[in-house]
Amino acid sequence: xxxxxxxxxxxxxxxxxxxxxxxxxxxxxxxxxxxxxxxxxxxxxxxxxxxxxxxxxxxxxxxxxxxxxxxxxxxxxxxxxxxxxxxxxxxxxxxxxxxxxxxxxxxxxxxxxxxxxxxxxxxxxxxxxxxxxxxxxxxxxxxxxxxxxxxxxxxxxxxxxxxxxxxxxxxxxxxxxxxxxxxxxxxxxxxxxxxxxxxxxxxxxxxxxxxxxxxxxxxxxxxxxxxxxxxxxxxxxxxxxxxxxxxxxxxxxxxxxxxxxxxxxxxxxxxxxxxxxx
Amino acid sequence: xxxxxxxxxxxxxxxxxxxxxxxxxxxxxxxxxxxxxxxxxxxxxxxxxxxxxxxxxxxxxxxxxxxxxxxxxxxxxxxxxxxxxxxxxxxxxxxxxxxxxxxxxxxxxxxxxxxxxxxxxxxxxxxxxxxxxxxxxxxxxxxxxxxxxxxxxxxxxxxxxxxxxxxxxxxxxxxxxxxxxxxxxxxxxxxxxxxxxxxxxxxxxxxxxxxxxxxxxxxxxxxxxxxxxxxxxxxxxxxxxxxxxxxxxxxxxxxxxxxxxxxxxxxxxxxxxxxxxxxxxxxxxxxxxxxxxxxxxxxxxxxxxxxxxxxxxxxxxxxxxxxxxxxxxxxxxxxxxxxxxxxxxxxxxxxxxxxxxxxxxxxxxxxxxxxxxxxxxxxxxxxxxxxxxxxxxxxxxxxxxxxxxxxxxxxxx
Numbered sequence: 001x002x003x004x005x006x007x008x009x010x011x012x013x014x015x016x017x018x019x020x021x022x023x024x025x026x027x028x029x030x031x032x033x034x035x036x037x038x039x040x041x042x043x044x045x046x047x048x049x050x051x052x053x054x055x056x057x058x059x060x061x062x063x064x065x066x067x068x069x070x071x072x073x074x075x076x077x078x079x080x081x082x083x084x085x086x087x088x089x090x091x092x093x094x095x096x097x098x099x100x101x102x103x104x105x106x107x108x109x110x111x112x113x114x115x116x117x118x119x120x121x122x123x124x125x126x127x128x129x130x131x132x133x134x135x136x137x138x139x140x141x142x143x144x145x146x147x148x149x150x151x152x153x154x155x156x157x158x159x160x161x162x163x164x165x166x167x168x169x170x171x172x173x174x175x176x177x178x179x180x181x182x183x184x185x186x187x188x189x190x191x192x193x194x195x196x197x198x199x200x201x202x203x204x205x206x207x208x209x210x211x212x213x214x215x216x217x218x219x220x221x222x223x224x225x226x227x228x229x230x231x232x233x234x235x236x237x238x239x240x241x242x243x244x245x246x247x248x249x250x251x252x253x254x255x256x257x258x259x260x261x262x263x264x265x266x267x268x269x270x271x272x273x274x275x276x277x278x
Numbered sequence: 279x280x281x282x283x284x285x286x287x288x289x290x291x292x293x294x295x296x297x298x299x300x301x302x303x304x305x306x307x308x309x310x311x312x313x314x315x316x317x318x319x320x321x322x323x324x325x326x327x328x329x330x331x332x333x334x335x336x337x338x339x340x341x342x343x344x345x346x347x348x349x350x351x352x353x354x355x356x357x358x359x360x361x362x363x364x365x366x367x368x369x370x371x372x373x374x375x376x377x378x379x380x381x382x383x384x385x386x387x388x389x390x391x392x393x394x395x396x397x398x399x400x401x402x403x404x405x406x407x408x409x410x411x412x413x414x415x416x417x418x419x420x421x422x423x424x425x426x427x428x429x430x431x432x433x434x435x436x437x438x439x440x441x442x443x444x445x446x447x448x449x450x451x452x453x454x455x456x457x458x459x460x461x462x463x464x465x466x467x468x469x470x471x472x473x474x475x476x477x478x479x480x481x482x483x484x485x486x487x488x489x490x491x492x493x494x495x496x497x498x499x500x501x502x503x504x505x506x507x508x509x510x511x512x513x514x515x516x517x518x519x520x521x522x523x524x525x526x527x528x529x530x531x532x533x534x535x536x537x538x539x540x541x542x543x544x545x546x547x548x549x550x551x552x553x554x555x556x557x558x559x560x561x562x563x564x565x566x567x568x569x570x571x572x573x574x575x576x577x578x579x580x581x582x583x584x585x586x587x588x589x590x591x592x593x594x595x596x597x598x599x600x601x602x603x604x605x606x607x608x609x610x611x612x613x614x615x616x617x618x619x620x621x622x623x624x625x626x627x628x629x630x631x632x633x634x635x636x637x638x639x640x641x642x643x644x645x646x647x648x649x650x651x652x653x654x655x656x657x658x659x660x661x662x663x664x665x666x667x668x669x670x671x672x673x674x675x676x677x678x679x680x681x682x683x684x685x686x687x688x689x690x691x
Contacts, residue, residue, distance in 0.1 A: 007373060007374065007375050007376075008363070008373070008374040008378060009371060009372070009373055009374075010360060010361070010363055010366075010367065010371065010372040010373075010374070011289070011360075011366065011367040011369070011370055011371040011372060029403060029408055029409055030403050030404065033399065033400050033403040033404070033409075036400075037387075037389060037392065037396075037400050040391075040392060040396060041389055041391050041392065044391045044392075044432075045391055111387075113386070113387070114386055114387045114404065115364075116364060117362075117364070117382045117383050117386045118362070118364070118380070118382075118386050118387070118404055118405065119362055119363035119364055119380070120404070272366050275359065275364050275365050276293075276365075
């Protein structure tokens, strides 16, 4: 049986945020079970299961190769690598960012039944929602390595290590955006319809399927305000033997941090009222 | 043993009800357009405060099984939700000394696509068990639920009985210091209910404190030693299970008798006449047992004395069949009501009525001349119920057919 402290006080003085973190730690097993359940359910309900995690970026990469690369003549800029490999890598990251944002933002509504019946830190479902995207990402990135071999592209082996920090940046940002929308979603259900549009618009503003160099240089700094730009651009440069733009990365990181602070603030403020709206 | 493990102090919960917008959630458009139309208007004007709980105070000692009863809407569920930390209180404080598990529903978080095994792990973890604990108790849970064969089948293929048994089995194997239970014992068939009750009782013997909320007075009587009765967000009675279940039955059978009487009385114009103005009518004893006499009291003011004036009551059963009409002058024809305030008392003898609900209606008039309060019109009336104590005979303890159930004197030569 888990227990936070031997004496639980409800009401009275306000809880300190330190206990919030400690509580999350106490409930870590529940986090694991949430993530585990989401993954199980996801792969049971779909015929292709984990295949979707790979097929989605693969098919979209193929489509973009035809229309963007062949028809619109967009290339990979100074990276000079086969466009399908370039697009697939970007789409894998973007997919992780976009699905994570949407899963996090829906996590409270999707778990309304449990939230109304059992107490646990309300941050657990959003955090568990990220885990699902990370698992999808792992499969998708494995296929990326297969593509690298197929197209015999030279990659920087040490650069592979950059996968972890760059994905962390993307996930961190998606958690911030997702938490903000999760809080808004509970009160304003129309956010559920608004988010996909916002994500779609962001997709074209992010150098996922085109190189950053296509954006005029003086605007690049603004592109980095989108943390996904930092994540995707840095992994591309790290893998394909170019030097990372640290200034841009820093901008992306600070931006992600600000988004996260806003998201967690909104979420914490709203969580006490979840049962009133669910 | 007698150390308080749950302390509830001055607990209140206030909800604001929005009269204008009945949807439980807003659209951004609504809030936005309201703001644009009148950015400085006070929008609270359409809101009303509703106190679901007001000044709740009680303590539960370690090892006690404490019952919480009350009608729907009495505040029980709000109290449970606060105790389970799902909803925050508006005022007041609760201290829970020990590990708490709360069970507001069986099968919380069960997913139809997951197998029985997987659901045991998720649900168990949800309710507060560690993975180690679940592993240890897994076989017991499966055995208790009687679903060995189907443990690796998704629960969507389970019968409702199997589903509920599995859900309850997980819950029954928690062993917290404090267990908060809501109606969950009313699941499954009779045999399973019996088994569940026994399981709960045995965990109680291990020293767990239980807060049990239920509509089933039988299970409250079987399990609890003490409890509270709630009504309209207040505690109206606290004490032994017998005393609170008795008050509960009274509340259910005769919803706020005094108030109902007041309501009937408010129509004073209809009651107005030149002889007698009734003021109140009530049943003096509160017990619904049939083995005590019941006293009916009628108060009123005589405006004009008349030898023929008589005020009494009619008694109806729940089918609205008239059982009898009775007047003071039946008993003593010299009774005359003098001008001014009078109080009439009548005894409905014990061992006369059958089990059931009855209505007493005020009737009266001038003998053989006119009605002032004609039976079955809109006269003031009160309800009461009779149950148990039909006779002192060991052969007659339960209701028999018939309007009445008098115990009549018998002799054998």
